[in-house]
Amino acid sequence: MxxxxxxxxxxxxxxxxxxxxxxxxxxxxxxxxxxxxxxxxxxxxxxxxxxxxxxxxxxxxxxxxxxxxxxxxxxxxxxxxxxxxxxxxxxxxxxxxxxxxxxxxxxxxxxxxxxxxRFGQGTADPAARVGGKGSYEEFFAPYGLVTPGQFFALLAQRHMTEYGTRHEALAHIAVACREAANRNPAAQMHDRVLSLDDCADARPISLPLRLFDFCLETDxxxxxxxxxxxxxxxSPQPSVLIRAVAQSTGPRVQPGVMYPMLQRPDVTVTPSATAAGTLFSRGGLGPSDVDVAQFYDCFTITVLLQLEDFGFCAKGEGGPLAESGALRRGGTLPINTAGGNMSEGYVHGMNHVLEGVRQLRGTSPSQVEGAEVSLVTSAPPPGTSALLLVKG
The missing domain is CATH 3.40.47.10 (Thiolase/Chalcone synthase)
Structure with missing residues (x-):
């Protein structure tokens, strides 16, 4: 079918x-x-x-x-x-x-x-740490790899080593999200300005990731x-049609556990790479058709990896794309236009779906003029799901 x-x-x-x-x-x-x-x-x-x-x-x-x-x-x-x-x-x-x-x-x-x-904390489940759950965690938790921040820091470090990516590229992503939040009265960080210098000077949490590379904690x-x-x-509202949906785990995945991805041949390639092909094929569209994107942003590196894996640039070129200003208001690919997980609020990315709809209704606080196609993504890894929304 x-x-x-x-x-x-x-x-x-x-x-x-x-x-x-x-x-x-x-x-x-x-x-x-x-x-x-x-x-x-x-x-x-x-x-x-x-x-x-x-x-x-x-x-x-x-x-x-x-x-x-x-x-x-x-x-x-x-x-x-x-x-x-x-x-x-x-x-x-x-x-x-x-x-x-x-x-x-x-x-x-x-x-x-x-x-x-608080999702940023490590597991306190002793059964998981010694293999009582039959999961991969027994191979990571006893050695100190217990939090999402540590995991994504490893992906960031590998990308930097492999492609020469600079932390400044990640800072540009954080600032793009914060600037959008500053225009959104509903955002947690609405009244708090963030600069590239702030990102560079922020305290390290799990290097190379610093404070503003992390998402918020939100009720x-x-x-x-x-x-x-x-x-x-x-409906009294303008129609927003669901053009396509896609999901992907890629190899070496255990639902709910991200760490097995570290055993893949290339940890800079996420399940988004396979989800993207399915999504655009189902939708009859491509990356060049996307007017605005709501990328899942638990960490800045997550956005950078998705830029590459969804085909907006080649592998290794996410850093230069971010530093070019393309992701900010008026750029070629405005992202996370309500502030995202990093500056609007962290509700596991459900708020990204809402903002994708607002953009196509023309009611976003950072409205992209003439937006007709909106990409919304949900997390790599351990799996990825994504939507293509279009104006009705």
Whole structure:
């Protein structure tokens, strides 16, 4: 069965405030974001018959349905892991709709990522450290490789060694995201300016990565409503069609564990390289057709690797591309135009989906003039998922 382009649309988006301490449960946050998305789509809870969530989310499909007052679910699904999830979650909603299992699907992500579970910390699970879970972690955790920051620092160092990439290139990525956040009143870093010198002088966390190479820790939630394209005309908002979805793990992957990627022949090539081929083939588009991109940015190096793997430049040329100013407002490829994970808020990248929609509606705080194609990505590694959104 071939992929159906533009078969579904995102008709509603919603988000909570992004903060360091919400003082609320994750269910409360998820409910607020979901209600906002429904209102944006001109719908009520009684219209929802499907729910998709992240496998890291503490808010269950039953919990959100009960909280909203959904009368019946004919479909519920879950995917992930973590940052790989948001675009895949939207893809799962598309699959449910096109297969006839649901008509209107709520997709959400909620977390107290600062006041509650802090994802930057290493595992405290002794079973994982000694192989009790049957995972790769026993080969890494006992030797001190326990945090995402350490892992991505290794990828950054390898790229620098292999291609001569400078830390200044990573700083340009951080500054591009911060400048977008400065134009976005909803961003956590809205009122905090960041310069290239600030990035260079920042304290080291896991070299070569420094403080501003890391994403934020955030309490918040985001949600979107997905429905069939033929039903999108009933929405009060301009149609944003889902042109294509793709996922990829590449070799040597264990769901939820990123470290096996270090055993690949080239750690500077991520699953984005294979996901990109599938995505653009399904969408009938290429990198040159993309007007604006929302790259998953848990770390600056993640963006640089995706620039190469999605075909916006050759391998090893991500650094010069970033330093050229192409990623900033007015550049040839504006990125993360609400601020991204590094400056708007970290909700495992679900906020990137919302900003991809805003760009095509013409309502972004950093609007790209004439934007018709928006790329949204979700995390490499341990896997990658991605969306191509187009104006309806």
């Amino acid at each position: 071939s992929w159906r382009r533009d078969g579904c649309a995102i008709t509603g988006i919603g988000a909570t405030e992004f903060s360091k301490d919400s003082g609320r449960s994750e269910l409360s946050l998820a409910t607020e974001a979901a209600r906002a998305a429904l209102a944006d789509a001109g719908l009520t809870a009684s219209d929802v018959d499907g729910v998709v969530s992240c496998d890291h989310d503490l808010v269950t499909y039953g919990g959100i349905a009960e909280s909203l007052g959904v009368p019946d679910l004919t479909y519920w699904g879950q995917t992930g892991p973590g940052g790989s999830g948001p675009c895949a979650m939207v893809g799962q909603a598309v699959a449910a709709i096109l297969s006839g299992q649901a008509t209107t699907v709520l997709v959400y992500r909620a977390l107290n990522g600062r006041s509650g579970r 918040g939630a985001c949600a979107v409503i997905v429905t069939a394209a033929e039903r999108a005309g009933d």
